[in-house]
Amino acid sequence: MTAPSARPDPATLEQVAALAGVSRSTVSRVVTGHPRVSDAARRAVEAAVAELGYVPNRAARSLATRRTGTIALVVAEPETRVFDEPFFAGIVRGVSAAVGRTDLQLVLLMTGSGPGSDPDGASGRARVESYLAGGHVDGALLLSLHGADPLPGHLVGAGLPLVVGGRPEIDDREVSWVDADNHGGAGRAAEHLLARGRRRIGVLTGPPDMVAARDRLAGFRAAMTAAGHPAPSEFEAIGDFTREGGERAMTRLLAQAPGVDGVVVASDLAALGALQALAAAGRRVPDDVAVVGFDDSLVAASAQPPLTTIRQPVEAMGARMVALLCAQLEGERAPRHEVLPTELVVRASA
Secondary structure: OOOOOOOOOOOOHHHHHHHHOOOHHHHHHHHOOOOOOOHHHHHHHHHHHHHHOOOOOHHHHHHHHOOOOEEEEEEOOOHHHHHHOHHHHHHHHHHHHHHHOOOOEEEEEEOOOOOOOOOOHHHHHHHHHHHHHOOOOOEEEEEOOOOOOOHHHHHHHOOOOEEEEOOOOOOOOOOEEEEEOHHHHHHHHHHHHHHOOOOOEEEEOOOOOOHHHHHHHHHHHHHHHHOOOOOOHHHEEOOOOOHHHHHHHHHHHHHHOOOOOEEEEOOHHHHHHHHHHHHHOOOOOOOOOEEEEEEOOHHHHHOOOOOEEEEOOHHHHHHHHHHHHHHHHOOOOOOOEEEEOOEEEOOOOO
């Protein structure tokens, strides 16, 4: 019986240096991307690396560059929301695809804060903040922040590059962020219902401690006022972005304003809850009450009836967050702010 051949030892830095005819330190500078290397030396090292199949030791490279090659996506929500709601799945797809085009690795962290979080939320945030500030990642993407969350400010103070998904509460001169046009999108939803002849139009809001929810409410109000049909306060019901929250808010709205004939809802999931509440109250959609959601998530087209909604480019938002973070990692310091357009998608519910 022939013994199996031994697996060849991996090429070393010294072997690459010998083949390239340069010093070990020159090879190290080339593989860590150091700019102070001549073109001739760089070409020689790259040829030797290719010939020998040399793979840099990631731990050694991290020591040399003080970089981990890892970024974090931090979601300020409990696990139940992150894994159940289409919005977060879309963001993760966009972020993951963009990171896959780089040499970075991605870690997902959840602070456990937000509606429905457990009492341990504060300790969860502290644990995540300690991890991020402890040198384990090169930068962070922050998503679904609530209220004046101190995490972005703390990370800016620690010198960690970061990009926020959504316009943050803190002074945005300090951080880069990417958002959808929440104000304009909600305004288009209201204008669509007005164009359909609806006049007693209500709104189910998102959580008041989130900027996106407040922007959508402000956009709704602005469009109604501009059309000469400002909505009375009883035509507004505070909700959240969940199906259960939408059902509760729609039930309250029907009690406050039984004559409502159209409703703008802060998210598609909440709109599904609103459809349930309307069905339970014997209201036909869209005959009695027309409904417009926000997101154009996968659940919108399969709703009964299919949901008219405002499409926000969720995957593109994730990709742009990665692009802005990579720009910071390459030395860009001036914060950048991007607002991506939304669009109306008309289906049977309105």
